[in-house]
Amino acid sequence: xxxxxxxxxxxxxxxxxxPVGLLMGASRHVRKFLSLMVEMARPLSAIALLPLSIIIFKxxxxxxxxxxxxxxxxxxxxxxxxxxxIFILFWGGVFPIIxxxxxxxxxxxxxHLEAAGILGANRLFTFRHVIVPSALPDIFHGLKxxxxxxxxxxxxxxxxxxxxxxxxxxxxxxxxxxRYDIMLASxxxxxxxxxxxxxxxxxxxxxxxxxxxxxx
Amino acid sequence: xxxxxxxxLSKTYRESAGEVHALxxxxxxxxxxxxxxxxxxxxxxxxxxxxxxxxxxKPDTGEVVIQSRPGGGEPVIGYVFxxxxxxPWMSIFANLEFPLKAKKIIQDxxxxxxxxxxxxxxxxxxxxxxxxxxxxGMRQRAALARSLVMEPDLLLMDEPFSSLDMRTSQELQDNLxxxxxxxSTTVIFVTHNIExxxxxxxxxxxxxxxxxxxxxxxxxxxxxxxxxxSDPFTDxxxxxxxxxxxxxxx
Numbered sequence: 153x154x155x156x157x158x159x160x161x162x163x164x165x166x167x168x169x170x171p172v173g174l175l176m177g178a179s180r181h182v183r184k185f186l187s188l189m190v191e192m193a194r195p196l197s198a199i200a201l202l203p204l205s206i207i208i209f210k211x212x213x214x215x216x217x218x219x220x221x222x223x224x225x226x227x228x229x230x231x232x233x234x235x236x237x238i239f240i241l242f243w244g245g246v247f248p249i250i251x252x253x254x255x256x257x258x259x260x261x262x263x264h265l266e267a268a269g270i271l272g273a274n275r276l277f278t279f280r281h282v283i284v285p286s287a288l289p290d291i292f293h294g295l296k297x298x299x300x301x302x303x304x305x306x307x308x309x310x311x312x313x314x315x316x317x318x319x320x321x322x323x324x325x326x327x328x329x330x331r332y333d334i335m336l337a338s339x340x341x342x343x344x345x346x347x348x349x350x351x352x353x354x355x356x357x358x359x360x361x362x363x364x365x366x367x368x
Numbered sequence: 369x370x371x372x373x374x375x376x377l378s379k380t381y382r383e384s385a386g387e388v389h390a391l392x393x394x395x396x397x398x399x400x401x402x403x404x405x406x407x408x409x410x411x412x413x414x415x416x417x418x419x420x421x422x423x424x425x426k427p428d429t430g431e432v433v434i435q436s437r438p439g440g441g442e443p444v445i446g447y448v449f450x451x452x453x454x455x456p457w458m459s460i461f462a463n464l465e466f467p468l469k470a471k472k473i474i475q476d477x478x479x480x481x482x483x484x485x486x487x488x489x490x491x492x493x494x495x496x497x498x499x500x501x502x503x504x505g506m507r508q509r510a511a512l513a514r515s516l517v518m519e520p521d522l523l524l525m526d527e528p529f530s531s532l533d534m535r536t537s538q539e540l541q542d543n544l545x546x547x548x549x550x551x552s553t554t555v556i557f558v559t560h561n562i563e564x565x566x567x568x569x570x571x572x573x574x575x576x577x578x579x580x581x582x583x584x585x586x587x588x589x590x591x592x593x594x595x596x597x598s599d600p601f602t603d604x605x606x607x608x609x610x611x612x613x614x615x616x617x618x
Binding site: 270 | 422424444445446447449451453455457458466467469470471514518
C-alpha cells in the first residue's frame with residue numbers, strides 16, 4: 153500500500169518537477185519569478201502540511217475523485233489513496249527534483265552551447281539535444297533524493313491517525329500491540345526498500361553519468 | 369569581393385581586476401579558397417579574434433563582413449574548438465549528424481553524408497564509439513569531420529591540434545591539407561606553432577600581444593607537397609622565429 157502511494161506521489165512530483173526545473177534552469181525570467189516561491193516552500197516539512205492538506209482535500213480518496221462512491225466502504229486500492237497523503241508525498245519529492253534539474257541545466261558547458269549554435273542548431277533543438285542530455289545526471293540525482301524524501305514522508309504520514317494501511321501504519325500498530333518483532337522487521341523492510349529505490353535510480357542514471365564524467 | 373573582410377576590429381574585456389585590451393584594432397581581408405594563418409604567442413587575442421568573426425563574441429569596434437553564398441544564402445561557418453567540443457553523450461556518428469539534423473536534412477541524405485565523411489577521415493570503424501573511447505587525435509579528427517560535414521564556406525580553427533603530440537598533429541595537418549584540396553573552403557587557422565603555420569598556410573599574419581595587432585604579413589610561397597626539411601621551408605621558419613622572439617622580448 154505504501155509503495156502504491158509513493159509511486160503515485162513520486163510520479164506526480166517527477167512529472168511536474170522536471171519540466172518546472174527545466175524551465176527555471178533555461179530562462180532567467182522564470183527562475184527569478186519562481187525561485188522565491190520555491191525557496192519559501194522548500195523548507196516546509198511535508199509532515200507539517202499533513203493536517204492542512206487533510207483539511208483542504210478532506211479525507212477524499214481516489215475512489216471519490218473518480219466518482220466511484222460505492223467503493224467507499226469496501227477495502228479497495230483506490231479507496232486507500234487519500235488525496236492529502238498523495239499531496240504531501242508530492243510536496244516532499246518535488247523540490248529536490250526541481251533543484252537537481254536546475255543545477256543540471258545550469259551546469260551545461262558553455263563550450264557545448266556555443267558548438268551547438270555554430271553547428272546551426274536553434275534554441276529548441278539545442279534544448280532537446282544538448283541541454284537535456286547533459287543535465288540528465290543531475291536530474292537523476294534529484295530524482296534519487298526525491299524518492300528518498302517521499303519514502304521518509306510516507307512512513308511518517310502513515311503513522312499518524314487517519315490511515316489503516318501501509319507499512320508506517322504497521323510499525324505503529326505492532327508497537328501498540330507490543331509485537332516488537334513485527335515492528336523491527338517492518339523497520340528493516342523500510343530501510344531495504346529505501347535502499348532499493350535509490351540504487352535502482354542510480355543504475356538508471358549511471359549511463360549518462362559515465363558519459364559526462366569521462367569527457368575532457 | 370573578398371570572402372571575408374574585417375575592419376578595425378577591437379575588443380576590451382572589463383573585469384574586476386581592471387581593463388584588458390585584448391585585441392586590435394585589426395583589419396584584414398581574405399580571398400575565397402585562401403588558407404590564412406594567425407600566428408602569435410599565448411594571450412595575443414587570437415582566440416578573441418576568431419570568436420568575434422564567428423559571432424561568439426561581440427567586438428567593441430569594427431565590422432566583420434562575410435560574403436554570402438553564390439545563390440545568395442547565408443554563409444555557413446564551421447568552427448573547430450581547441451578542445452574539440454564533441455558532445456560526450458552522443459556517438460561519433462550522432463555528433464556528425466547533429467549539424468545536418470539541425471538543418472532538417474532528410475535522414476537518407478544525412479546518413480550518406482555522414483558515412484562518406486567518416487570514410488574520408490578514416491573514422492568509419494569508430495562510428496558507434498563515444499568520444500571518451502577515442503584517443504585525443506581521433507577526437508580532434510572527429511571534431512574536424514563534424515565541422516566539414518556542413519560543407520562550410522568559411523572554416524575557423526582555434527589551435528585544433530595544439531594539445532596533440534607532434535606525430536599525431538603532423539598527421540592531422542596532412543589530412544587537413546588533403547581534404548582542403550578537394551573543397552574550396554576558405555580557412556582561418558589560429559596557432560602559436562610556427563612550423564604548423566608555415567606548413568599549412570598560404571598567408572601568415574603574425575599577431576603581437578596586448579593588444580593583439582598585426583605586426584607582420586607573410587605570404588608562404590612553397591610548392592606542394594611541402595617538405596618540412598627543405599631549405600625554403602626552414603628559411604620561413606627562421607625568419608618568422610625572429611619576429612616571434614622580438615615580440616616576446618618586448
